[in-house]
Amino acid sequence: MGAVFECKCKKCGYEFCSFVGVGFTYPIEYCEIVKKMKEGEFGQQGKKFFETFPNGAITCKNIVVQCKDCKNLMTVPELALYIPKEGYDPAKMNGNTCWTIGFPTEEYDYIAPNELEENYDFLEHYEHRCTKCRGYTLVVPGFNERRNKDTDRYVDCPECGSMMEIRMIGKWD
Numbered sequence: 001m002g003a004v005f006e007c008k009c010k011k012c013g014y015e016f017c018s019f020v021g022v023g024f025t026y027p028i029e030y031c032e033i034v035k036k037m038k039e040g041e042f043g044q045q046g047k048k049f050f051e052t053f054p055n056g057a058i059t060c061k062n063i064v065v066q067c068k069d070c071k072n073l074m075t076v077p078e079l080a081l082y083i084p085k086e087g088y089d090p091a092k093m094n095g096n097t098c099w100t101i102g103f104p105t106e107e108y109d110y111i112a113p114n115e116l117e118e119n120y121d122f123l124e125h126y127e128h129r130c131t132k133c134r135g136y137t138l139v140v141p142g143f144n145e146r147r148n149k150d151t152d153r154y155v156d157c158p159e160c161g162s163m164m165e166i167r168m169i170g171k172w173d
Contacts, residue, residue, distance in 0.1 A: 001022070001023070001171065001173050002019055002021025002022060002061075002062065002173065003019075003020055003021055003168050003170070003171050003172070004017065004018070004019055004020075004168065004169050004172055005020060005064070005142075005143045005166055005167065005168050006018075006166075006167055006169050007164040007165060007167065008164065009157040009159065009162050009164050010162070010164075011162040012159045012160040012162070014157050014159040014160070016073045016164075018062070018064050018073075018143055019062060019075065019172055020062045020063055020064060020075070020143055020144055021061050021062060022060070022061040022062070022113070023172060023173050024173055026060070026112075027108035027110040028108060029060055029077070030058070030060050030108070030110035030111070031108050031110055033058065033060050033077055033079070034050070037049070037079075038050045042079070042126070045126060045127060046079065046081075049123075053081075053083050053123075055084050055089075055091070056081060056083050056084075056123075057081075057082045057083075057084075057090075057120050058077075058078075058079050058081060058111075058126075059077075059078045059079065059080040059082075059116065060078065060079065061078050062075050062077060062078070063075070063077075063078045063139055063143070063144045064076075064139070064140045064143035064144060065128050065137035065138060066137060066138055066155060066156070066158075067130035067132065067136070067137050067158075068135055068136050068138060069133050069136075070130060070132055070133045070135060071156050071157070071158040071161070072130050072131065072132045072133070072158050073140070073155070074128070074130070074131060074137070076128050076137075078126070079125075079126035079128075080122060080124075080125055080126065081122075081123045081124050081125070081126060082111075082120035082121060082122055082123060083120060083121055083123050084119060084120055084121075085119055085121050088119045088120075090111075090119075140155050142154065142166040143155075143166055153165060153166045153167075
């Protein structure tokens with residue numbers, strides 16, 4: 001399940017909309033992202049992770065990040081990196097649990113979020129780079145923490161620097 005967020009700058013008119021979270025196509029997305037990471041399409045951090053930890057796992061829910069340098073906003077897969085807990089052997093799994101009744105998922109080799117919590121330890125966060133200037137990014141909590149009422153719901157406008165309010169406008173799956 002995911003949420004749709006938007007923000008619009010009252011000063012310059014810049015708009016940003018993002019679908020965050022994860023939907024029923026999670027198994028497909030998980031497999032595609034792991035393949036790309038192993039091939040180096042997400043840079044050396046992801047490639048090296050899977051070379052070092054062939055049984056490693058990732059999170060791939062969509063999150064919003066902002067470049068520290070140019071303030072560009074981007075929707076990206078989270079990509080937190082996990083390794084199996086001591087004593088847990090992913091090879092001995094009897095297949096994946098059914099993710100959705102929407103389509104068959106048996107053919108996909110994925111790790112569901114609940115499996116991460118139970119059988120894997122967090123190793124590190126993936127360091128996303130800006131698609132415009134290659135700078136490093138930070139997660140924008142206002143787009144990603146919809147349940148916490150204390151979360152700051154404002155973000156800097158990439159165009160003019162004004163503060164934009166982040167609003168949830170819907171849910172998706």
